[in-house]
Amino acid sequence: xxxxLLASRNAKKLDELRRILLAEHVSGVEVVGLDAVPAFPEAPxxxxxxxxxxxxxxxxxxxxxGLPAIADDSGIAVDALNGMPGVxxxxxxxxxxxxxxxxxxVLAQLTDVPDERRxxxxxxxxxxxxxxxxxxxxxxxxxxxxxxxxRGANGFGYDPIFVPDGxxxxxxxxEPAEKDALSHRGIALRQLVxxxxxxxx
Amino acid sequence: xxxxLLASRNAKKLDELRRILLAEHVSGVEVVGLDAVPAFPEAPxxxxxxxxxxxxxxxxxxxxxGLPAIADDSGIAVDALNGMPGVxxxxxxxxxxxxxxxxxxVLAQLTDVPDERRxxxxxxxxxxxxxxxxxxxxxxxxxxxxxxxxRGANGFGYDPIFVPDGxxxxxxxxEPAEKDALSHRGIALRQLVxxxxxxxx
Numbered sequence: 001x002x003x004x005l006l007a008s009r010n011a012k013k014l015d016e017l018r019r020i021l022l023a024e025h026v027s028g029v030e031v032v033g034l035d036a037v038p039a040f041p042e043a044p045x046x047x048x049x050x051x052x053x054x055x056x057x058x059x060x061x062x063x064x065x066g067l068p069a070i071a072d073d074s075g076i077a078v079d080a081l082n083g084m085p086g087v088x089x090x091x092x093x094x095x096x097x098x099x100x101x102x103x104x105x106v107l108a109q110l111t112d113v114p115d116e117r118r119x120x121x122x123x124x125x126x127x128x129x130x131x132x133x134x135x136x137x138x139x140x141x142x143x144x145x146x147x148x149x150x151r152g153a154n155g156f157g158y159d160p161i162f163v164p165d166g167x168x169x170x171x172x173x174x175e176p177a178e179k180d181a182l183s184h185r186g187i188a189l190r191q192l193v194x195x196x197x198x199x200x201x
Numbered sequence: 202x203x204x205x206l207l208a209s210r211n212a213k214k215l216d217e218l219r220r221i222l223l224a225e226h227v228s229g230v231e232v233v234g235l236d237a238v239p240a241f242p243e244a245p246x247x248x249x250x251x252x253x254x255x256x257x258x259x260x261x262x263x264x265x266x267g268l269p270a271i272a273d274d275s276g277i278a279v280d281a282l283n284g285m286p287g288v289x290x291x292x293x294x295x296x297x298x299x300x301x302x303x304x305x306x307v308l309a310q311l312t313d314v315p316d317e318r319r320x321x322x323x324x325x326x327x328x329x330x331x332x333x334x335x336x337x338x339x340x341x342x343x344x345x346x347x348x349x350x351x352r353g354a355n356g357f358g359y360d361p362i363f364v365p366d367g368x369x370x371x372x373x374x375x376e377p378a379e380k381d382a383l384s385h386r387g388i389a390l391r392q393l394v395x396x397x398x399x400x401x402x
Contacts, residue, residue, distance in 0.1 A: 046313045046315060080249070081283075082282075082283035084282050084285050086283065088310055091312075091313075092310065104295070105295055109292070109293065113247070
């Protein structure tokens with residue numbers, strides 16, 4: 001069994017990666033989260049791109065633990081905000097990790113933006129770094145539209161206001177397996193599957 | 202004396218335009234504000250660009266009053282926010298016209314953004330529309346850097362955190378005449394001077 005570290009404390013992300021590896025029939029890989037390894041100093045995410053942040057986080061985690069490490073940086077790119085909140089998605093309101101405040105601020109900023117200009121994309125950069133210094137970074141995008149009223153209790157972040165193209169439910173109203181099949185994070189993580197298989201030998 | 206309407210209720214903007222016309226030796230033009238004309242319904246600013254908003258405002262004002270009308274739409278374009286707050290500058294925090302909340306939100310969003318990536322530009326689009334349907338729109342930009350702590354009591358909006366390139370004071374620490382000579386609004390309004398002279402005959 002090859003242990004791979006997912007550089008996250010988010011149990012939902014851990015579940016998601018495990019579900020994806022199962023669905024892709026990847027065997028021989030055991031995914032552990034940051035809670036399963038000794039603590040190490042984590043650098044703040046100050047990159048200008050999702051890719052920069054994901055690579056830095058994976059690299060630091062691999063170097064600190066000696067395990068191959070996966071890290072992601074994700075967010076929402078709103079057309080009428082020129083692609084922001086982007087890398088600032090988690091702290092858009094100024095309060096890091098306050099999902100509700102972040103979502104409500106985006107809704108308030110878009111109050112006067114008409115329906116035809118409410119496009120957005122969820123974006124995920126996922127990086128895999130090995131202790132020997134090999135680095136891979138991939139990107140997934142999921143396009144949709146922002147509604148005016150939050151709906152749904154699954155998911156997190158901006159899920160309750162994002163209706164994927166071709167869907168009528170918000171991504172917070174999708175079942176986890178439905179979301180995995182479509183989502184930016186699913187798209188990105190599946191691109192890492194071949195690399196993970198190679199690690200498992 | 203040709204009366205020209207500045208489609209604004211902001212006394213500082215009115216003073217500014219009058220100072221600029223004086224400095225440019227434009228005679229025969231009397232600038233009045235919205236408070237000097239009968240009220241008319243004003244459309245919300247929903248354009249995707251400063252130019253769109255300025256032209257729409259000037260056009261509506263000229264049509265409603267029968268006077269040549271000037272309107273501006275201005276804001277700050279922050280590099281690390283992909284050019285936002287942009288047209289949403291006045292309502293960035295979700296509370297329209299709350300200068301302090303807007304400025305504090307930008308500072309909070311930029312907390313982890315290092316000094317070398319804190320560039321920004323004040324942008325002004327100024328439009329002149331005549332009752333006969335002639336429309337002109339011009340643009341002024343003023344580049345600088347955003348500091349972390351507000352300074353200065355002149356100006357408004359984002360002035361207290363904007364240090365113009367080549368300066369050490371914030372634009373809220375500049376005297377009105379100094380600001381006129383450099384600012385986005387000064388640059389834009391001076392481009393309208395020839396048009397205003399033509400109106401004055």
